[in-house]
Amino acid sequence: MSGTFVGMPAFPEAAHEAVGNRTLRANLRHATHTIRAKREKAVAEVSDWAELREAGKQIKDHTLRHLDRYLVQLEESVVAAGGTVHWAADADEANEIVTKLVKMTGESEVVKVKSMATQEIGLNEALEAEGIRAYETDLAELIVQLGKDRPSHILVPAIHRNRGEIRDIFAREMSEWGRPAPEGLTDTPAELAEAARLHLREKFLRAKVGISGANFMVADTGTLVVVESEGNGRMCLTLPETLISVVGIEKIVPTWQDLEVFLQTLPRSSTAERMNPYTSMWTGTRDGRAGEGDGPQNFHLVLLDNGRSDTLADEVGRQALRCIRCSACLNVCPVYERAGGHAYGSVYPGPIGAILSPQLRGTASEIDASLPYASSLCGACYEVCPVAIDIPEVLVHLRERIVEGGPVVREGNKVVLKPAKGHAAERAAMRAARWAFSHPGALRTGQRLASRTRRLHPRSLPGPGKAWSGTRDLPAVPAEPFRDWWQRTNGGKEGGK
Amino acid sequence: MSSRERILGRVRRALADAPSEDTPIERAYLREHGDRSVEETVELLAENLADYRAIVHRCTAADLPATLAGMLAARGSKTVLVPPGLERSWLAEADSEQVPDRVESTPHELDRIDSVVTACAVAVAETGTIVLDGGPDQGRRRITLVPDHHICVVRVPDQVVSSVPQALERLDPARPLTWISGPSATSDIELDRVEGVHGPRTLEVVLVDTQASLEVNS
Ligand code: SF4
Numbered sequence: 001m002s003g004t005f006v007g008m009p010a011f012p013e014a015a016h017e018a019v020g021n022r023t024l025r026a027n028l029r030h031a032t033h034t035i036r037a038k039r040e041k042a043v044a045e046v047s048d049w050a051e052l053r054e055a056g057k058q059i060k061d062h063t064l065r066h067l068d069r070y071l072v073q074l075e076e077s078v079v080a081a082g083g084t085v086h087w088a089a090d091a092d093e094a095n096e097i098v099t100k101l102v103k104m105t106g107e108s109e110v111v112k113v114k115s116m117a118t119q120e121i122g123l124n125e126a127l128e129a130e131g132i133r134a135y136e137t138d139l140a141e142l143i144v145q146l147g148k149d150r151p152s153h154i155l156v157p158a159i160h161r162n163r164g165e166i167r168d169i170f171a172r173e174m175s176e177w178g179r180p181a182p183e184g185l186t187d188t189p190a191e192l193a194e195a196a197r198l199h200l201r202e203k204f205l206r207a208k209v210g211i212s213g214a215n216f217m218v219a220d221t222g223t224l225v226v227v228e229s230e231g232n233g234r235m236c237l238t239l240p241e242t243l244i245s246v247v248g249i250e251k252i253v254p255t256w257q258d259l260e261v262f263l264q265t266l267p268r269s270s271t272a273e274r275m276n277p278y279t280s281m282w283t284g285t286r287d288g289r290a291g292e293g294d295g296p297q298n299f300h301l302v303l304l305d306n307g308r309s310d311t312l313a314d315e316v317g318r319q320a321l322r323c324i325r326c327s328a329c330l331n332v333c334p335v336y337e338r339a340g341g342h343a344y345g346s347v348y349p350g351p352i353g354a355i356l357s358p359q360l361r362g363t364a365s366e367i368d369a370s371l372p373y374a375s376s377l378c379g380a381c382y383e384v385c386p387v388a389i390d391i392p393e394v395l396v397h398l399r400e401r402i403v404e405g406g407p408v409v410r411e412g413n414k415v416v417l418k419p420a421k422g423h424a425a426e427r428a429a430m431r432a433a434r435w436a437f438s439h440p441g442a443l444r445t446g447q448r449l450a451s452r453t454r455r456l457h458p459r460s461l462p463g464p465g466k467a468w469s470g471t472r473d474l475p476a477v478p479a480e481p482f483r484d485w486w487q488r489t490n491g492g493k494e495g496g497k
Numbered sequence: 498m499s500s501r502e503r504i505l506g507r508v509r510r511a512l513a514d515a516p517s518e519d520t521p522i523e524r525a526y527l528r529e530h531g532d533r534s535v536e537e538t539v540e541l542l543a544e545n546l547a548d549y550r551a552i553v554h555r556c557t558a559a560d561l562p563a564t565l566a567g568m569l570a571a572r573g574s575k576t577v578l579v580p581p582g583l584e585r586s587w588l589a590e591a592d593s594e595q596v597p598d599r600v601e602s603t604p605h606e607l608d609r610i611d612s613v614v615t616a617c618a619v620a621v622a623e624t625g626t627i628v629l630d631g632g633p634d635q636g637r638r639r640i641t642l643v644p645d646h647h648i649c650v651v652r653v654p655d656q657v658v659s660s661v662p663q664a665l666e667r668l669d670p671a672r673p674l675t676w677i678s679g680p681s682a683t684s685d686i687e688l689d690r691v692e693g694v695h696g697p698r699t700l701e702v703v704l705v706d707t708q709a710s711l712e713v714n715s
Contacts, residue, residue: 027687034688051526058522065515068508081671087501139694140685156685163686189686193694200695205604205643221670231642231681231696238638239604249504256670260662261526267624271684274545275624275661278696279676280638294637294673305504313511412507 010370015339024160024340028152031159032331038272039328039384045274046264056261057388060322063219063252064312070219070252071303077222081284083299088246090306090411095126097302098211098244102132105242107208113226113233114138115213116154116325117246117304119347120360123211134211135177135203137232139196146173152341152349154327155270160340163187170195178202200232210236210296214247215324216262217301220255223283224301227266227276237280243296248304250312250321262324265386269326307360313409316397320355322387329381329391335374344371351381355394362410363402363417372398529659530623538622539653543704545625549679550692551700561650561705565614566590568648568701574611578640582633587650588614598636607643613697614648615641618674620657620702621664625679627651627702628664630672638673647697649677653704 043049063070075085086101088094102110110127112118112134124134124145136145143158144151147169151157158166167187174181179199185191212233216225224245226233237243253259267276285299312318330336330350341349345367346357354375358368372395381391401408405419498506533541543553556564569577569591577593588595596610616634617627627649629635641647651657658664668674681696692698 031688046530048526048530051523055522055524055526062519062522065512065519067512068505071505071508087499087504089500089503093500137695138685139683143685156688158685159688166686189689189691192686193683193691197694201608204695205608218670223670229681230683230694232694234638234642234675235695238642249508256665257662260665263661263665264526273549273678275621275626275676275678277549277678277680277682279674281670281674281676283671283673294631294639303504305500305507309504309507309511312508315514318511409507409511412503412510 010366011339011343011345011374014343014345014367015335015374021340023162025338027160027162028340029337031153031156032337035155035272036331039269039331042268042272042274046268049265052261052265053386053388056265056324056386057322059253059258059261060324060387061319063254064250064318064321067249067252067312070254071249074217074219074222074252075303077218077220078284078299078301079222081222082287083222083284083301086300086302088302088304088306091121094121094246094302094304094306095123098123098246099127099130099132101242101244101300102127102209103130105209107132109133109135109203109207110209110211111135111137111203111207111236111240112141113210113212113228113236114141114157115211115246116347117213117248118211119151121246121304121306123246135200137200137204137236138228139193139230139232142196142200143169146170146177150342151347153330154325154349154352155330160342163189163192166192170199174199204232204235204239207236207240209242209244210240212236212243212245214245214251215266216259217247217252218254218256218259219252221283223256223281225259226280227263228279229271229277231278234278234280237282238295241296242298242300243282244300244302246302246304248306249308266324266326269324269328269384269386307362309412310362310409311356311359314359314397317355317359317394319389320352320359320394322389323352323356324387325352326386328384328386332380332384333375334378334380335376339374344374346371351375351391352389355389355391355398358398362408363398369402372402527660528662531659533622533659535654535657538659539657539704541659542620542622542625542651542657545622546627546679546702547625549625550682551625551679551702554701554703555653555706556703557706561587561703562590564703565648565650566592568703569593569612569614572612572646572699574646576610576612578607578610578613578636578644580615580634580636580640583614583616583636584634598640600637604639604643607639610644612646612648613640613644614650616650616652617656619664619667620651621659621661622657623660626661626664627677628668629675629677630668631674632672638675641675641677642696645693645697646699646701647677648701648703650703650705652707655707 078085086097088097127134136142140158143166153159164187170181171185179202181195214224215227267273282295286295329352333351336350344353346353348356354371358371361368363369375395377392379392405417407416547553574593576596579595579597618630620627680700681693682690683694684690
């Protein structure tokens with residue numbers, strides 16, 4: 001499947017390189033610390049954060065447990081509102097569907113809202129190969145696209161670029177793609193944003209086809225929700241005649257009411273705002289529902305599996321599918337802060353990437369086998385996660401899987417992984433360890449927090465999760481810091497647990 | 498086998514181990530945060546709107562036409578876009594040329610208009626959010642998006658709720674909904690906040706006190 005950054009070295013090497021890049025480290029450190037502090041304030045403002053977090057977790061678990069039912073219900077609601085639903089088992093199929101839909105419109109360019117799902121499947125490249133130009137319209141994505149670069153953060157994908165670099169990219173590349181940057185462009189953020197506004201407005205106003213993802217899909221109403229700040233999302237969802245949304249099958253919430261939880265937790269966890277500047281919700285097409293000829297005439301929803309049902313089959317790992325992509329876990333992760341987003345070799349960087357990518361893609365490649373080791377198991381990611389994904393638990397589980405082998409599901413089929421003795425994973429583990437030891441700061445931060453996290457870790461899941469975990473004791477997860485694990489197992493050579 | 502059947506089959510097999518009985522979702526979170534009077538809730542809305550750099554005005558219903566006229570004049574707006582069902586009296590004193598929104602108007606035409614005036618469906622005090630639902634006094638989604646200056650009138654206190662849960666209760670999911678919290682903004686360049694990348698760069702919200710006018714009239 002696509003999605004691996006081509007030619008990507010395994011995490012430890014990539015991280016090693018990134019750590020050597022001082023500009024990148026400084027940009028990243030500034031960013032993560034700023035967002036982190038703001039987020040704490042935004043969360044402290046709501047006294048029922050713990051209850052919201054618990055409800056969010058329960059809603060997502062409940063949805064995942066009945067995902068087949070909710071997918072069918074969602075399909076019915078979207079069709080009833082005038083939309084068309086397509087199912088894509090993997091990246092190639094999703095790209096084929098979208099390409100065909102764009103070609104049917106007769107257009108050769110599309111405007112895009114920032115979307116993790118379309119990055120995951122490499123949609124822009126697939127469209128390009130068919131002669132269709134996809135314009136990224138989010139400012140950060142524009143910086144990444146013009147710079148022929150990779151995103152490095154879920155929320156602020158161009159966080160690794162400073163204003164001087166952005167100015168140079170705009171001045172050099174904008175004319176290649178459309179309206180050139182104004183003469184004498186300086187590096188003040190306001191001027192750079194203005195240049196982007198002019199460059200992109202030209203594209204919005206003539207666009208006939210828009211492509212988006214979605215933050216949520218509501219099963220009982222068929223409503224899709226996109227949460228954003230800039231207004232490029234609103235532009236792409238509103239102006240084009242045809243809208244194609246590519247969305248992972250896990251993005252469902254059962255009812256309209258459920259949005260009340262996530263519309264409170266997502267903005268505060270993500271941009272640390274009470275509410276993001278714009279949230280757009282649409283149900284079907286302009287003719288299929290109420291609302292005076294508003295929005296696209298044609299709406300296509302592409303439901304994307306691409307490893308999600310395989311992830312769902314893993315009892316411990318499936319909780320990764322609760323993720324609402326807020327990126328809070330990135331900003332608190334001592335390893336991410338030092339290694340940078342690119343080191344994870346995937347569109348999903350940071351702690352969530354370390355558990356999601358190896359599940360979506362399998363652990364056959366060296367980078368994927370090394371990702372579960374890209375952590376000090378400090379537990380900070382679990383503490384900030386608004387849907388309480390126990391990332392350390394999944395990391396330990398995946399490490400075990402890699403070192404000891406065992407049954408997994410790949411493309412719907414049960415297969416048994418061989419223990420990775422003497423193979424890529426082991427080498428990766430050793431390199432990861434070497435890397436962590438040569439950056440004692442990462443380890444120390446991890447261990448300082450570890451004991452605090454263990455206290456928060458329940459032995460069995462509360463609420464409906466109880467039924468799920470009732471028959472098995474949850475592993476006492478982050479109990480073993482990385483350093484101990486390394487010493488006990490001689491770096492994975494003895495197949496540690 | 499179709500991909501639909503393949504995916505649903507995989508999902509069902511993946512869930513074979515999951516017990517089917519279900520406990521209801523625990524919704525122990527609050528319906529609203531804090532204990533406020535109606536007046537305090539409106540005050541909070543004004544504060545939070547301003548905190549996210551919307552420009553907030555307050556007036557009585559009787560003063561609304563003069564207030565809107567003054568705002569448009571101050572901005573130097575030659576043209577103002579008007580949704581089909583906007584209360585006619587609101588713009589009675591405005592000098593700007595009123596352009597009715599028509600289905601045929603192209604985005605390029607909208608781009609040349611200076612300002613747009615709309616009502617709203619509901620406003621959320623705790624988050625400083627106004628929500629538009631495409632009703633006749635708000636018009637199509639695009640008219641509040643393309644022009645650079647959006648004036649939104651909120652009827653106070655009827656259209657004000659405290660919280661996100663209360664707002665969702667009032668809204669109809671079948672309508673196209675736009676939630677707006679402050680003007681368009683980005684923090685993509687070294688996390689410096691810059692207003693207005695793509696949407697309107699200026700958002701002005703008028704809180705029009707409908708109760709005050711009732712008292713005056715009665
Ligand atoms: S794992 Fe949790 S904290 Fe990380 S991005 Fe997903 S929802 Fe946010």
